Amino acid sequence: MTSSTRQHRKTGPHIILGIETSCDDTSVALVSAERQILAHQTASSAQIHATHGGVVPEIAAREHLHSLHGVITATLKEAALSVSDIDGVAATAGPGLIGGVIVGTMTAKAMASALSVPYYAVNHLEGHALTARLTDGISYPFLLLLVSGGHTQLLIVKGLGDYERLGTTMDDAAGEAFDKGAAVMGLGYPGGPAIQRLAEQGERGAVRLPVPRQSARDCHFSFSGLKTAFAQSYNSLSEADRQARQADYAASLQEAIAEALARRTKFAMQEFTEKLPEVTERQLVIAGGVAANQAVRDRLAELAESMSFRLVTPPISLCTDNGAMIAWVGQEYHQSGISSPLDFAPRPRWPLDDTAPPPPGRGVRQA
Ligand code: KG4
């Protein structure tokens, strides 16, 4: 399936082509220095993975290889541009499923080399992190809640490439909590959108579930206890009760995840204010696939209002993985005059703040 989120068409200097291939979407965009998405095309292999209950890395890599050339061509066509109009090529170089990352990286390097333009090796997490600068033009610094299928982190974004991680997950990511909850109920993959749809007919709080780490005095997350409690409760029901109460389970799981995110974010807001007292316009950005969830957005809007933070939520189409966010990070590095060497090696693990200590109970640092 190919989708397009074209907003404007504009030719001119400083156009960056961005390539995203770190998971199951082959997504390409052209973004101008003036924050315009000139063209944006995505081919997704999600439907193929759905039959396997999750993304199969080998299949994803092969699909990227199969689709990427066509998606790049379609993106250029959408913008009515040719390769000679491109001023730089950016691609996700990690973290992510390494087969797909290699496909995108090698293509970007080959294009940059053939066109004699700079190459930008982009951290996928920085793509999510800076999306609000593309969509809303917000200034540094800001507090970021990054919630995706692989990551759940709270970070202070101080500037381009300059991050302080306040917290991360001790086990599962928030997206995994949605995906695993959906799997327990046989809703298929990805679980987040399915849970959200089902939750609309359910009553939140109808099923009593634990809000993880609700009174912790730090910014770290944990979702494995919630996942286990949810699975035990649901699996203990009769088949008839499962049918009757599925929507209540979806709404209650969604509610517990949103509440857990809001409580840790509140703590991070206090840390942000203590660390940066001189910042008068305090901003909270939410990014990543789970930021597409309406209940999460609503709960964080409520929190932001009570804490006098401005909440910035990118449009839902740019919360999940996309080429525009990668092109935009390339654009920011392009404007800073920092490019990447052509021998930059793809990285399956690539933390935004590699000096951050691990969360309690975890010996190894996460990407
Ligand atoms: O950022 P993303 O597209 O890919 C990663 O980098 O991981 O995030 C994918 C995750 C999946 O776990 C998916 O279930 C979740 O985001 N997700 C949602 C929604 N849309 C996507 N979770 C809750 N509600 C949604 N509407």
Ligand code: ZN
């Ligand atoms: Zn992502």
